[in-house]
Amino acid sequence: MGNPTAEAAAQQVFQDTTSSYAKDAIAHLVKAGIAAGTSENTFEPKKAVTRAEFATFAVRLLGLKPVKNNINPYNDVSMNAWYYGNVAAMTNLSILEGKSQGVFQPNASITREEAAALLVRMLKQSSKSTNLLSSTYKDAAEISDWARPYVQTVYQLGLMRGSDGRFRPHNQVTREEAAVMLDAILQKKTWSDQLKSEDQLGIQLGWQYNASTAEFKKQIEQSEANTLVPRWFFLNSSMKVTDLTDTSLLSWASATDRQVWPLLGNRSNPDLTHQMLSSSANRAAVISQVTSFVKTYKLDGINVDFENVLPADREGMTAFITSLTTALHALGAVVSVDVSPDLGTDWTDAFDYAQLGAVSDYMVLMGYEEHWNGDPQAGSVASLPWVKKALDTMLAEVVRSKTILALPLYTRDWSSVNPAASSWDITLAEQGTRARASGSVRRWDASLVQYVIGYNSNGTPRYIWAEDSRSLSAKVMMSGERNIAGLAYWYMGGETADVWNAISNASRFESYIF
Known part of the structure; x- marks a missing residue:
């Protein structure tokens, strides 16, 4: 099955559909670029539709993008297959899944009962009770x-209605039957209007890390990010704020209609931060400098990233953010504050979430480090249940319209023998290389909603709890259900290229209200 453009498809005339009951549906779907013939002149309406073909029809009908997952969900699907991106896209959204762990059977035909399940998932319908079936079929x-x-x-x-009072659940779905089912979705205006809607990604904040301005610009161009956070402003001991502004990035961002919220950081220095936060004069001095930078460079906002702050500085932190926000609002700029999940430890005692959320414009929840560098126990950087709990805890104190969830574009390679000392951060590209290495194994953990990869290095078993298009899609959909202000990514450049289409798809699919 080919993949012609909608323009070429619109001109196709099939010699074998003139007597098909699905003739009009086929023509409609082909013109819309959703279905295609098996050759230039044939559609083969009576041929069974394969799982790969149905995945492709579904992706196009839902207005989604193929996603060439860097980690292949299936052992029996080639990453070079014409349908790989469509199968992966459907898998990322849990619409179409494998027959078993790592097995998809792309060329198997779909039964009518399987098609029923697919249509219900595509339309996000809750499946009903079954009390009418015996009287219907x-x-x-x-x-x-x-x-x-x-x-x-x-x-x-x-x-789907069946015929002669029968549903025929185990019969194969033909290509003409699939066309009729899918065309029925497009014929319902409330559904088709949803499918034509524009993407609404909200804030997409990308942090710069270990990248030059040129590299950062390229990372942003290849991504969904619309809000840039370069690492320009840092506290130092004389209460002078270092200014590393690169005006070329500001000009480029302005020309490409992107916001810039440079980072104001403390380099995780608790003593220096205490020196600033505990003194009203020092707070005022820092705010004066930051305000001057915002005015001089016409900045859209500031992203405050203070980490390792002492519990004693809780009031000072709130006072600082309150005054900074007042000062920047006078210039039309916003303040966002990065915070870790509140796990009830002294790591976050300095952050009064409710107060900071009330006075600032945005709270950025760093939804990672569930298991951290140096953790004696190996595990996920950001499993879905953990991130979900962290976000819901935040939303109990901060309004949704001010909440941004930060997702990891990195993970960690763990030693099974000495996790605390012999483990390190890796990019998603490095993760994929290990996943594909000879002898490595992976399994999908449905409870964590991510792959666990195992491999050997110098005789030592090592493990990776993977972040990839599939795990990130689940987190994006979870955040979309909560209708928050947007997403952030630590860090730009850590990802593989497929991640952005996956994030766009997850956001789009989650936004549909059928």
């Missing part, structure tokens, strides 16, 4: 237990 007893709610739901939606 003579062959209701033949429908698999897992499929019964889906079959009832598609019947009630009017997408």
Whole structure:
């Protein structure tokens, strides 16, 4: 099956669809660029539709992008296959999954009951009870237990009805049947209007790290980021704020309609931070300098990144952010504050989430370091249950419209023998190289919603809890359900290229209200 453009497809005339009951649906889907023929002149309407083909139809109908996951979800799908990006895109969103761990069977045909489940997931419908099936279909007893709610739901939606009082659950779906089902979705205006909607990604904040201005610009261009955080301003012992501003980045950001919120950092120095926060005069001196920078460089905002702050500085921290926000609002600039998840430890005692959330414009929750560098116990940097709990804890004190969730574009390579001392951060590209290395194994952990990769190095077992397009998609959808202000990424350049299409898809699919 090819992948012609919508323009070419619109001119296709198939010799074998003139007598098909699905003739109009096929023409409609081909013109829309959703379906394509098996050759220039044939559609083969009676041929069974494969799992790979259905994934491709679904991606196009939902207005999504193919995602060439850097970590292949399946052992029986080639990353070079024409359908790989579509199968991965559907897997990332949990619409279409494998037959078993690592097995997709791309060329297997889809049964009618499998198609029912796919349509329900595509339309984000909750599957109904099954009390009507026995009175609807003579062959209701033949429908698999897992499929019964889906079959009832598609019947009630009017997408699949069967014939002669039978559903035929185990029959293969033909290409013409698939066309009729999918076209029925487009014929419902409330659904098709959703599919035509513009992407609304909200704030997409990207931090610069270990990258020159030229490298950072390239990273931003290849991403979804619309808000740049270069590392320009840092406290020092004389209460002078270092100014590393690169005006060429400001000009470029302005020309490309992106915001710049430079970072104001403390380099994780608790004593220096205490010296500043505990003195009203020192706070005022720093605010005066930052305000001057915002005015001089016409900055859109400031991102305050104070880490390792002493619990004793809680009031000083709130006072500092309150005064800084007042000063910057007078210039039309915003203040965002980076905070770690509140786990009830003294690491976050200095941050009064409710007060900081009330006075600042945005709170950026750093949704990573569940297991940190030096942790004696190996584990995930950001498992979905942990990130979800951290975000919900934050949302109990900070309004959604001010909350930004930061996601990791890095992970950690752990020693099984000495996690605390012999483990290190790696980029997602390095992670993928290890995942593909000879002898490495991986399994999808559905409870953590990420892959666990195992491999040997010099005889020592090592483990990686992977962050990739699939795990990040789940976090993006979770955050979308909570309707927060946006997402942030630590750090730009740590990702693989496929991540951005995955994030865009997850945000788009989550926004649909069918």
